[in-house]
Amino acid sequence: MTDQHYNFAYLDEQTKRMIRRALLKAVALPGYQVPFASREMPMPYGWGTGGVQVTAATLTPDDTLKVIDQGADDTTNAVSIRKFFERTAGVATTTATAEASVIQTRHRIPEEDLTEDQILVYQVPIPEPLRFLEPRETETRKMHALEEYGAMHVKLYEDISRHGHIATAYAYPVKVEERYVMDPSPIPKFDNPKLESRALQLFGAGREHRIYALPPHTKAVSLDFDDHPFDPSKAPHPCGLCGAETSYLDEIITDDRGGRLFACSDTDFCARRRAAGHVGPALEAAL
Amino acid sequence: MYVAVKGGERAIENAHDWLAEERRGDRDVAELTVAQIREQLALAVNRVMAEGSLYDPDLAALAIKQARGDLIEAVFLIRAYRTTLPRFGYTAPVDTGAMRCDRRISATYKDLPGGQVLGPTFDYTHRLIDFKLAADGQAPEVRPAREGAAEPVPHVTGFLNAEGLIETAGDDGDAPGDLTREPLELPADRALRLQALARADEGFTLGMAYSTQRGYGRTHAFVGELRIGAVAVEMEVPELGFSIEIGEVVLTECETVNQFKGSKTEPPQFTRGYGLVFGQSERKAISMSLVDRALRWEELGEDDTGAPAQDAEFVLYHGDNIQATGFLEHIKLPHYVDFQSELELIRKLRREAVEAVPEAAE
Numbered sequence: 001m002t003d004q005h006y007n008f009a010y011l012d013e014q015t016k017r018m019i020r021r022a023l024l025k026a027v028a029l030p031g032y033q034v035p036f037a038s039r040e041m042p043m044p045y046g047w048g049t050g051g052v053q054v055t056a057a058t059l060t061p062d063d064t065l066k067v068i069d070q071g072a073d074d075t076t077n078a079v080s081i082r083k084f085f086e087r088t089a090g091v092a093t094t095t096a097t098a099e100a101s102v103i104q105t106r107h108r109i110p111e112e113d114l115t116e117d118q119i120l121v122y123q124v125p126i127p128e129p130l131r132f133l134e135p136r137e138t139e140t141r142k143m144h145a146l147e148e149y150g151a152m153h154v155k156l157y158e159d160i161s162r163h164g165h166i167a168t169a170y171a172y173p174v175k176v177e178e179r180y181v182m183d184p185s186p187i188p189k190f191d192n193p194k195l196e197s198r199a200l201q202l203f204g205a206g207r208e209h210r211i212y213a214l215p216p217h218t219k220a221v222s223l224d225f226d227d228h229p230f231d232p233s234k235a236p237h238p239c240g241l242c243g244a245e246t247s248y249l250d251e252i253i254t255d256d257r258g259g260r261l262f263a264c265s266d267t268d269f270c271a272r273r274r275a276a277g278h279v280g281p282a283l284e285a286a287l
Numbered sequence: 288m289y290v291a292v293k294g295g296e297r298a299i300e301n302a303h304d305w306l307a308e309e310r311r312g313d314r315d316v317a318e319l320t321v322a323q324i325r326e327q328l329a330l331a332v333n334r335v336m337a338e339g340s341l342y343d344p345d346l347a348a349l350a351i352k353q354a355r356g357d358l359i360e361a362v363f364l365i366r367a368y369r370t371t372l373p374r375f376g377y378t379a380p381v382d383t384g385a386m387r388c389d390r391r392i393s394a395t396y397k398d399l400p401g402g403q404v405l406g407p408t409f410d411y412t413h414r415l416i417d418f419k420l421a422a423d424g425q426a427p428e429v430r431p432a433r434e435g436a437a438e439p440v441p442h443v444t445g446f447l448n449a450e451g452l453i454e455t456a457g458d459d460g461d462a463p464g465d466l467t468r469e470p471l472e473l474p475a476d477r478a479l480r481l482q483a484l485a486r487a488d489e490g491f492t493l494g495m496a497y498s499t500q501r502g503y504g505r506t507h508a509f510v511g512e513l514r515i516g517a518v519a520v521e522m523e524v525p526e527l528g529f530s531i532e533i534g535e536v537v538l539t540e541c542e543t544v545n546q547f548k549g550s551k552t553e554p555p556q557f558t559r560g561y562g563l564v565f566g567q568s569e570r571k572a573i574s575m576s577l578v579d580r581a582l583r584w585e586e587l588g589e590d591d592t593g594a595p596a597q598d599a600e601f602v603l604y605h606g607d608n609i610q611a612t613g614f615l616e617h618i619k620l621p622h623y624v625d626f627q628s629e630l631e632l633i634r635k636l637r638r639e640a641v642e643a644v645p646e647a648a649e
Contacts, residue, residue: 036470046616070621
C-alpha cells in the first residue's frame with residue numbers, strides 16, 4: 001500500500017531530477033565522484049541515505065526491488081529500507097537476485113552474476129578512497145584531478161613491508177578505466193572482481209553528498225603490485241549449510257567452546273542451493 | 288544447530304511497540320501535551336527549530352514529544368519532514384533593526400540609545416533548585432513587568448560604524464547560496480558558512496567558540512550586542528509587485544566586536560562576528576558569532592595558527608549533528624562481512640608471523 005502523503009518513492013520530482021542529472025554525469029565519468037545536493041531522509045545518515053536517494057531516483061513503478069545488507073535480505077536495516085520503498089513507492093519486492101531489476105546493497109555484491117537489465121545501488125559511507133591518507137576534501141579533489149595517486153601506492157607498499165601483505169581487507173580501492181581511483185564501498189575484497197559487471201552500478205553517499213558510477217562492462221582494476229598481485233581471499237571453508245566452495249562466508253560462533261559455522265553471506269544464493277538439494281557439512285552432521 | 292538470523296521484520300515491529308510504550312511511560316501520570324511542551328519547554332523547542340532549520344513551534348514540540356525529549360532525534364524528525372516541503376520562494380531579508388526586542392543588551396557600553404533590556408534571562412538567577420516548582424508548579428504570584436523595548440532600537444555596531452571604528456558589513460549583492468539545495472563546496476563564502484553554523488549543533492558550536500576563547504584562534508570578542516525578539520517576514524508576491532508581511536519569527540542576533548590590528552592598506556579597525564538563530568538561543572548565537580569571526584582569518588589577513596575553529600573544512604564538515612549522529616550510530620549496524628574479511632587477514636598475518644619466529648608462539 002503506497003503512502004499517499006508522499007510522492008512516488010518519497011522524493012519530490014525536482015529532487016529526483018537533480019539526482020538523475022548527477023547520475024548521468026557519474027555514468028559519463030566512471031569512478032568520478034559527482035557532488036549532489038543530498039537531502040535529509042527519514043533514516044539516519046550512515047544508514048544508507050545515499051543508496052536510498054539513488055534508488056528513489058532510479059525506481060519506476062514497474063521495477064522489482066531487492067535490498068540486502070551484508071548479503072542478506074533479512075538483516076534489520078535491509079528489512080527497514082525494503083519496507084520504506086514498499087510504503088512510499090509501492091513497487092514489487094523480492095529476495096531473488098535474478099528477479100530484481102534494482103538491487104540496493106550494503107557491503108556485498110550478490111554471488112549470482114548480474115545482467116544488463118539490472119541496476120546495483122551501493123550504500124557508501126566514505127566515498128573518498130584517499131580520505132584516510134588526506135582528510136581534506138579540497139586536497140583529495142586536487143589529487144584526483146591531477147591523477148596524483150602516489151600516496152595510495154606508498155600506503156599499500158608500507159603494508160607489504162610491515163605485514164607482508166596489503167592489509168586492506170574491505171573497501172579495497174580500484175582504478176577505473178585507468179583514470180580514477182575509486183572506493184568500491186566496504187565490500188570485502190573478495191567481491192572486487194565482480195565490479196566488472198554487465199549491470200549498471202551506482203554508488204550513493206548521502207552524508208558526503210557524492211554519487212559515482214560504474215557503467216556496464218567498465219574496467220575496475222584492484223590496485224596491486226606485480227610481485228604482490230591482488231588476492232581476493234575468503235575463509236578457506238565450504239559453506240556449512242549449502243556446501244558452496246566459491247561463495248563469501250560469514251563466520252558464526254555457535255557455542256562458547258570455539259565452535260564455528262561458516263555459512264554463505266548471500267542468503268538468497270544459499271537458500272537456492274539448498275532448495276536444489278545441495279547439503280553442506282554442518283547440515284549433514286545435524287541430519 | 289545454527290539457526291539463521293531470521294525475523295528481522297518481527298524484531299523491528301516489536302522494538303517499535305516497546306518504544307511507543309516507553310514513550311508514554313507510567314500511565315498513572317498524565318500525558319504530556321504538545322501545547323505544554325511548546326509553552327513550558329520553549330527553549331528546547333527553539334533549539335529544535337534552529338537546528339532543524341524549520342520555524343514551526345508546534346511541529347518542533349511534537350517532534351520533542353515523539354523523540355522522548357532526545358533533542359537531536361527531534362531535530363532529525365524536523366529535518367526529514369522539512370525536505371518533503373515544497374519551496375515556494377525566498378523571503379526578503381529580515382530587518383533585525385526593526386525587531387520588537389524582548390531582550391537587548393550590550394557588553395561594550397554601559398548605556399546607549401534604546402537602553403539595556405534584560406528580558407527573560409537566566410543570567411542573574413542563582414542556580415538553586417527551586418523545590419517550589421516541584422511542590423505546586425504554580426506561576427509566581429507577582430506578575431512581572433513584561434516590557435521589552437517600546438520602539439525599534441538601533442544596532443550598537445552602527446554607532447561604531449558611524450565613527451569608522453568598525454569594518455563596514457556591506458551587502459555584496461550576491462544571492463546567498465542554499466546549503467539545503469546545493470552540495471557544500473569549498474571554499475565556502477561567508478554567507479554559506481553562516482548558514483551552516485546557524486543549523487549546526489549547539490554543543491559543537493559552543494565547543495568551537497570556547498576553544499577560540501582559550502587561545503586556539505583567539506579573536507578577542509566583545510558582545511557588542513545581543514538582541515532577541517520578533518521580526519516580520521516579508522515576501523515579494525509576483526502578482527502584486529511588492530512585498531507583503533506573511534508572518535513573524537523570533538530571532539536571536541549577536542554581533543561581536545573583535546580586535547584587528549590593521550594592515551598596510553587599512554587603518555586599525557574593529558572587526559565583526561555574526562550570529563543569527565531561530566528563537567531564543569543565546570548560547571548558540573554568541574557561539575556562532577565567535578566561530579564566524581575565527582573563520583574569517585584569511586579574508587582579514589590574519590595568520591593561520593592551525594586552530595580547529597579557523598579551519599572552515601573542519602568546522603563545516605563536522606558541525607551538523609544529524610550527519611554526525613547518523614554516521615556515528617551506524618556502527619551499530621551489522622558489519623560482519625567486513626569484520627570477517629579482517630578476521631581472515633589477521634589470522635593469515637599471525638600464522639605467518641608465528642611460522643617465521645616459532646619460539647614467539649610459546
